[in-house]
Amino acid sequence: MGKGRAGMPTIEELIARKRDGGGLSAEELDRLVLGFTAGEVPDYQMAAWLMAACIRGLDAEETVWLTDAMVRSGERVDLSALGRTVLDKHSTGGVGDTVTLVVAPLVAACGGTVAKVSGHGLGHTGGTLDKLESIPGFRTALSIGEFVRQADEVGVAVIAQSPEVDPADGAMYALRDVTATVPSIPLIVASIVSKKVAGGADAVLIDVKSGSGAFAKTGDEARALARQLTRVGAALGRCIRCVVSDMDEPLGAAVGNALEVAEAVATMRSATGRLAEVCVAIAGRMLAMGGGAPTAAAGEALAREALADGRALEAFRRWVRAQGGDEAVAEDPADVLPRARERRVTGAPRSGYLSRMDAEGVGRAAAALGAGRTTKDAAVDPGAGIVLHARVGEPVSRDDPLATLHAAGPALLDEGERRLLAAVGVTDDRPEPRALLTDV
Numbered sequence: 001m002g003k004g005r006a007g008m009p010t011i012e013e014l015i016a017r018k019r020d021g022g023g024l025s026a027e028e029l030d031r032l033v034l035g036f037t038a039g040e041v042p043d044y045q046m047a048a049w050l051m052a053a054c055i056r057g058l059d060a061e062e063t064v065w066l067t068d069a070m071v072r073s074g075e076r077v078d079l080s081a082l083g084r085t086v087l088d089k090h091s092t093g094g095v096g097d098t099v100t101l102v103v104a105p106l107v108a109a110c111g112g113t114v115a116k117v118s119g120h121g122l123g124h125t126g127g128t129l130d131k132l133e134s135i136p137g138f139r140t141a142l143s144i145g146e147f148v149r150q151a152d153e154v155g156v157a158v159i160a161q162s163p164e165v166d167p168a169d170g171a172m173y174a175l176r177d178v179t180a181t182v183p184s185i186p187l188i189v190a191s192i193v194s195k196k197v198a199g200g201a202d203a204v205l206i207d208v209k210s211g212s213g214a215f216a217k218t219g220d221e222a223r224a225l226a227r228q229l230t231r232v233g234a235a236l237g238r239c240i241r242c243v244v245s246d247m248d249e250p251l252g253a254a255v256g257n258a259l260e261v262a263e264a265v266a267t268m269r270s271a272t273g274r275l276a277e278v279c280v281a282i283a284g285r286m287l288a289m290g291g292g293a294p295t296a297a298a299g300e301a302l303a304r305e306a307l308a309d310g311r312a313l314e315a316f317r318r319w320v321r322a323q324g325g326d327e328a329v330a331e332d333p334a335d336v337l338p339r340a341r342e343r344r345v346t347g348a349p350r351s352g353y354l355s356r357m358d359a360e361g362v363g364r365a366a367a368a369l370g371a372g373r374t375t376k377d378a379a380v381d382p383g384a385g386i387v388l389h390a391r392v393g394e395p396v397s398r399d400d401p402l403a404t405l406h407a408a409g410p411a412l413l414d415e416g417e418r419r420l421l422a423a424v425g426v427t428d429d430r431p432e433p434r435a436l437l438t439d440v
Contacts, residue, residue, distance in 0.1 A: 011035070011045050018052040026065040033069035037168045043175055050172065050181045058186035063228065064235045066186070070194035071236070073168035077144055077200030079115060082152050085290040086113050088201035089282065090192060092225070093125035095213045095363035096250030096388075100128045100158070101264035102279040102307075103286070105315035108155030109306040110283070110299075112290050115151040116158045117165060117199040125213070125363060126260065126372070129160055134258040134337060134382035138325035154322045155315065166198040183215060189228045196238060203239040203289040205282060210438065211248030213359025219244065219438055226439070241289060243282065244439035249357040249392050251275060251436075256371035256385010256406060262333035268313040271304070274391075274436060280304050281437055340370070340383035340406035344413045347399035352426040354390050354402075361423025362386065369407040369416035381408055386420065393431055 009017070014028055024032070032049060035041040058066060079086045089103055104114045118140075120127040132138050140160040142150065150157040161170055169191050176182050196204045206229055209215070210222035226242035233240030245251075252275045254263035267275045284293065284300030293299035306312050317330040329336040348354070366372060370381030389401045396402065403420060407413045 011041055015045060015049045015052060018049060018056055021056050023059055023062055024065075026061075026068075029062065029065045030069045033066065033168050034073060037073040037171065046172065047175045047179045047181075050176055050187065051179060053187060054181040054184040057184070060231070063186040063189055064232055067190040067194045067197070067232055068236060070166055070168040070172070070190055071197045074166050074198060075144070075164045076198050077115075077117075077147065077165060079148060079151065079200040079202070081148070082113065084113060085203055086115050086151065086201045087286050087290045088114065088116050088196055088199060088204045089207070089286060090116075090196065090204060091207040092188070092192070092209050092215060094209045094247045094251055095125060095359040095366075096252035096255045096260070097126060097209070097247075098131065098252050098254070098260040098264045098267075098275060099207065099279055099282060101131060101261065101316075102267055102275065102312070103283050104156045104158060105268075105319055106279060106283045106303055106306055106312040107286050107290075108319070109311035109315040110287055110292055110302045112155070112287055112292050113151055114156045114158075114286075115147065115199065115201055117161050117195055118158050119161060120373070126255070126257070128158065130257045130380055130382070131260050132158065132323075132325075134261055135320060135325040135329050136336060136338075138320065139323050142323070150322050154318050156319045157323075161195065166194050169194050185225055185228055188215065188225065189232050193229060193232045193236065193238070193240070196233070196240070197236050201238075203286075204233065204241075205286045205289060206240060206242045207282060208242050208244045209247035210244050211246050211359060212361075213250070213363055214247040223439060239289060241285065242440070243285065243437055245278060245437050246434050247359050248434060250359050250362050250388065251278060253388045254385065255362055255366040255388070256369070257380060257382045258333075258337035258339070259383075259385040259387055259406065261329065261337060265313070265316070265330060265333050268307060268316060271307040276307065278436055280307065285440070338383040340381060340385075341408050342406075342410065342413060344405045344417065345401050346403050346405060346417050346420060348390070348396040348402045348426060349398070349421060349424065350426050351397045352395070352428050353430045354392050354394050354396055354424070355427040355429075355431045356423070356425030357388070357392050358423040361419060362388075365416045365419035365423060368419050369405060369412050384408065384412075386416070393433055395430075396426060
């Protein structure tokens with residue numbers, strides 16, 4: 001692939017053109033992406049092109065063509081036999097973001113169908129698959145046939161990205177992660193939308209995170225990303241809608257895989273709190289997109305009722321059972337889920353109002369405790385993580401319990417505590433509250 005066909009530029013020339021700010025055609029992007037997937041374009045050439053694209057950018061047409069080539073690098077899941085609108089939900093990455101574990105069964109409990117291809121966490125953000133895999137026996141490696149059947153019969157199925165579905169994205173993301181080319185809106189859009197188109201869902205709700213713990217640090221950046229996601233989705237025949245939500249502080253109180261599963265169960269039991277508020281809003285919009293409710297407001301009302309009367313928890317139980325997990329997790333998570341060997345309660349550094357709980361810092365603290373990974377194939381400790389006891393805006397006294405840390409040993413607890421305290425701020429004045437959902 002280094003040598004061009006007659007009349008066609010070489011891969012080196014494509015890299016140089018993007019390096020110098022030029023554009024590539026649909027055919028040239030096909031050669032690059034499909035050649036890389038087939039092993040004909042070496043990873044060092046793709047890494048060089050990704051760096052050039054990250055620095056120089058891609059125009060609107062290039063982003064669509066790149067995304068389409070990535071979809072065609074593998075199979076497309078066909079969900080048309082289900083005979084109804086199939087929904088998907090995606091987050092651009094957060095901390096304490098356990099929304100999928102609540103929203104997927106919540107939408108199913110309201111008559112919707114959710115089929116989602118998901119991923120593992122990396123760095124300071126958590127991954128849905130890591131959370132689900134902390135449930136003993138839970139299988140995320142389903143075949144495409146099993147995935148389709150479960151979505152039809154149970155109403156919810158969440159699986160790992162397979163080598164057959166959008167393999168270009170998996171290989172390109174692995175390169176981007178180790179070559180500092182993750183923070184590029186066109187590359188992020190191509191990665192997300194290609195997975196969603198290949199995964200087969202008809203309509204996708206994307207939760208675009210904004211704040212310290214997100215790629216998009218400001219509302220303007222988050223809205224720009226949301227506009228590109230909807231535009232490229234439409235160009236490839238997918239209905240994509242976005243909400244922008246706050247990620248300046250962790251969404252839930254739990255940060256860590258088994259801890260977040262336990263919080264998801266608690267949320268489905270209590271139907272209250274920050275996590276429940278966001279889940280109801282997102283489920284309501286998904287139900288409206290799928291035709292299960294005439295409006296988002298009507299969908300929220302349905303979702304709130306299903307959360308309060310226990311139907312969401314029952315749907316969660318069916319989902320866990322269908323994928324081989326221990327369904328007793330829906331009754332008593334503490335008896336089922338793995339636990340870290342040691343715990344430590346960390347106190348507030350001074351009296352005042354909790355003014356800052358930096359989401360990225362908390363996520364990195366949880367990763368240091370063992371809940372996250374620094375390389376794509378690293379193992380995680382499913383029981384490790386943090387449970388927060390105070391939220392931004394609340395008054396605290398010196399040494400009041402701020403969080404409980406969970407880890408395998410004292411050295412990990414020391415490092416996690418150091419990072420957590422660096423992410424916390426206490427001031428004399430109460431901070432202004434921030435909206436959880438900032439835009440649609």
